[in-house]
Amino acid sequence: MAEPILQVSGLVKHYPLTQGIVFRKQVGAVKAVDGVDFELGRGETLGIVGESGCGKSTVAKMLVNLERPTAGEIRYKGEDIARLSGKALRAVRRNIQMVFQDPYTSLNPRMTVGDIIGEPYEIHPEVAPKGDRRKKVQELLDVVGLNPEYINRYPHQFSGGQRQRIGIARGLALRPEIIVADEPVSALDVSVQAQVINLLDRLQSEFELSYIFIAHDLSIVRHISDRVGVMYLGRIVETGRDSEIYEHPTHPYTQALLSAVPVPDPEAREHRERIILTGDVPSPTNIPSGCRFRTRCWKAQERCALEVPALAVPAEFRYAAGPAAHDSACHFAEEKQVVPPEEPGRKEQAQEQAEE
Amino acid sequence: MLLEVRDLQVEFRTRDGIAKAVNGVSYSVDAGETLAVLGESGSGKSVTAQAVMGILDIPPGRITGGEILFRDRDLLKLKEDERRKVRGAEMAMIFQDALSSLNPVHSVGDQLGEMFVVHRGMSRKDARARAVELMDRVRIPAARERVKDYPHQFSGGMRQRIMIAMALALEPALVIADEPTTALDVTVQAQVMDLLADLQREYNMGLILITHDLGVVADVADKIAVMYAGRIVESAPVHDIYKAPAHPYTRGLLESIPRLDQKGQELYAIKGLPPNLMNIPPGCAFNPRCPMAQDVCRTDVPPLYEVDEVRRSACHFWRECLHG
Numbered sequence: 001m002a003e004p005i006l007q008v009s010g011l012v013k014h015y016p017l018t019q020g021i022v023f024r025k026q027v028g029a030v031k032a033v034d035g036v037d038f039e040l041g042r043g044e045t046l047g048i049v050g051e052s053g054c055g056k057s058t059v060a061k062m063l064v065n066l067e068r069p070t071a072g073e074i075r076y077k078g079e080d081i082a083r084l085s086g087k088a089l090r091a092v093r094r095n096i097q098m099v100f101q102d103p104y105t106s107l108n109p110r111m112t113v114g115d116i117i118g119e120p121y122e123i124h125p126e127v128a129p130k131g132d133r134r135k136k137v138q139e140l141l142d143v144v145g146l147n148p149e150y151i152n153r154y155p156h157q158f159s160g161g162q163r164q165r166i167g168i169a170r171g172l173a174l175r176p177e178i179i180v181a182d183e184p185v186s187a188l189d190v191s192v193q194a195q196v197i198n199l200l201d202r203l204q205s206e207f208e209l210s211y212i213f214i215a216h217d218l219s220i221v222r223h224i225s226d227r228v229g230v231m232y233l234g235r236i237v238e239t240g241r242d243s244e245i246y247e248h249p250t251h252p253y254t255q256a257l258l259s260a261v262p263v264p265d266p267e268a269r270e271h272r273e274r275i276i277l278t279g280d281v282p283s284p285t286n287i288p289s290g291c292r293f294r295t296r297c298w299k300a301q302e303r304c305a306l307e308v309p310a311l312a313v314p315a316e317f318r319y320a321a322g323p324a325a326h327d328s329a330c331h332f333a334e335e336k337q338v339v340p341p342e343e344p345g346r347k348e349q350a351q352e353q354a355e356e
Numbered sequence: 357m358l359l360e361v362r363d364l365q366v367e368f369r370t371r372d373g374i375a376k377a378v379n380g381v382s383y384s385v386d387a388g389e390t391l392a393v394l395g396e397s398g399s400g401k402s403v404t405a406q407a408v409m410g411i412l413d414i415p416p417g418r419i420t421g422g423e424i425l426f427r428d429r430d431l432l433k434l435k436e437d438e439r440r441k442v443r444g445a446e447m448a449m450i451f452q453d454a455l456s457s458l459n460p461v462h463s464v465g466d467q468l469g470e471m472f473v474v475h476r477g478m479s480r481k482d483a484r485a486r487a488v489e490l491m492d493r494v495r496i497p498a499a500r501e502r503v504k505d506y507p508h509q510f511s512g513g514m515r516q517r518i519m520i521a522m523a524l525a526l527e528p529a530l531v532i533a534d535e536p537t538t539a540l541d542v543t544v545q546a547q548v549m550d551l552l553a554d555l556q557r558e559y560n561m562g563l564i565l566i567t568h569d570l571g572v573v574a575d576v577a578d579k580i581a582v583m584y585a586g587r588i589v590e591s592a593p594v595h596d597i598y599k600a601p602a603h604p605y606t607r608g609l610l611e612s613i614p615r616l617d618q619k620g621q622e623l624y625a626i627k628g629l630p631p632n633l634m635n636i637p638p639g640c641a642f643n644p645r646c647p648m649a650q651d652v653c654r655t656d657v658p659p660l661y662e663v664d665e666v667r668r669s670a671c672h673f674w675r676e677c678l679h680g
Contacts, residue, residue, distance in 0.1 A: 262571030
């Protein structure tokens with residue numbers, strides 16, 4: 001991996017649950033994020049996948065300092081930004097920007113596009129002196145593929161995909177090094193999603209950006225990520241290079257998650273093995289002991305209730321330098337292929353069949 | 357044929373003009389068959405379904421033409437009270453957002469039982485017993501205890517199961533599911549789609565599945581109708597369409613989705629945006645975004661050409677699309 005630009009260790013966010021009006025006492029906590037570690041290399045894309053409530057958005061908020069961690073460190077170029085305040089915090093924040101999920105609610109309807117994209121300069125005037133801003137904003141509009149003449153229009157005059165481009169332009173305004181994108185395409189139509197993903201790809205190489213890409217859509221995450229972390233109930237349960245996770249998953253949750261994704265190929269319908277999990281995700285106020293996935297796991301044994309599995313290369317793969325040797329938090333990790341392997345000739349074959 | 361929609365036209369009158377939401381749509385579903393209606397927002401896929409169910413908001417909506425034949429009766433010619441007997445008992449709908457489709461102030465047991473009280477004239481007590489049975493059917497654990505619970509006490513997947521139970525209560529011949537799993541997580545989506553497929557087989561229902569998810573379609577559909585700007589642009593059995601699409605829009609959609617089993621390079625992106633329904637481009641509505649467009653596409657609306665006995669494509673150049 002390239003030199004890490006961001007190192008996260010032991011990140012925890014607990015929201016206290018209190019009882020009583022006058023004398024508030026804490027009766028428990030929502031353990032939204034419960035010990036997360038990862039590194040992000042320069043110019044790299046780390047994808048974080050997981051289902052709703054797994055804590056992936058809370059991680060995003062802590063990275064851009066919209067939430068303060070309960071414990072843990074977020075090191076940006078070696079400096080712990082979770083404890084910064086005032087001027088030092090402001091300086092760091094410039095370098096880590098966010099793109100939000102919903103392009104309809106994340107843009108102020110009463111501000112023009114120019115004001116929205118230029119607003120970051122109000123807080124960081126050193127990036128663009130006042131007289132320069134209009135020109136800068138127009139450049140940004142051009143970069144994200146919008147007509148620079150639209151600078152005086154309002155958000156409602158744009159489609160969903162165009163609004164997301166505006167959100168991306170705002171994220172780029174301060175020339176950040178890291179962009180945290182939380183479900184940036186999930187609100188968009190299929191044909192528009194591809195445009196925005198390609199834009200993010202292009203911007204990454206143009207501006208040497210590092211991305212944290214958070215999404216629930218596993219196919220999109222695979223497309224854009226170099227490395228992937230799978231989250232479940234506030235923790236990363238498996239992490240590795242994209243091919244390691246998608247082709248050689250060893251954690252049962254990852255296997256179930258991948259097998260549940262419908263593949264757009266009706267031929268695969270019959271010979272695909274699907275792991276259907278039973279039940280729902282447990283409440284984050286009451287996390288199961290030991291392995292947090294054991295209540296839904298078909299492999300769970302006594303040991304799983306007693307010992308918390310560490311996120312490390314499982315013992316059975318440790319000495320085999322293969323794609324299965326990546327971090328997986330399971331006592332009984334074993335490799336299982338759940339995504340049908342890619343057949344390079346499939347498309348051409350289909351074409352021939354159709355022509356017959 | 358269980359349901360046959362013929363040349364349906366729906367428009368909406370708005371302050372800014374008339375929006376033609378559905379422009380001559382025809383499709384059919386047989387008992388035990390699954391038709392997937394695929395399209396992006398604004399393609400008219402939900403409006404068509406609402407017209408079939410008879411739950412279109414009129415005004416501003418207006419059905420300006422066409423027929424909806426259900427068991428050989430034209431539903432558009434029925435009086436409202438006759439229509440109401442069909443709705444719920446003979447055809448039912450499952451909505452995307454279970455939380456806002458269920459009534460928050462009544463227990464789920466009351467809401468499920470209401471179907472039997474209203475349509476079958478059952479006593480409240482009998483209806484309650486049927487509600488428990490239904491909840492068992494859709495595999496809700498501890499149904500007997502949970503029948504008194506309110507919608508907010510259930511998880512998203514459980515609420516969607518209750519919606520399904522409600523739709524299936526009177527064993528309708530046709531079920532329309534409008535994005536039934538879009539709001540759910542993948543592992544829960546798989547559970548719910550499995551359940552729906554099992555129940556369909558059991559009751560031999562016709563199912564219309566409205567979705568934008570090409571993966572879900574490949575998993576469950578028998579045939580597909582792809583909609584764009586209020587028209588069907590391609591219809592075909594599911595296997596044919598994924599092998600070789602006969603319309604450039606379908607082809608663009610299939611190529612623009614990232615795949616779980618492939619690490620792609622740059623994605624193919626359909627350029628531009630879906631059209632404004634108040635101002636649909638002349639000729640083929642897809643022509644401004646189409647890589648194959650010629651002069652004729654800008655002037656002549658393509659009819660639904662017969663590709664073979666079971667396939668139709670509304671593209672002047674379907675041959676080129678199919679083979680190129």
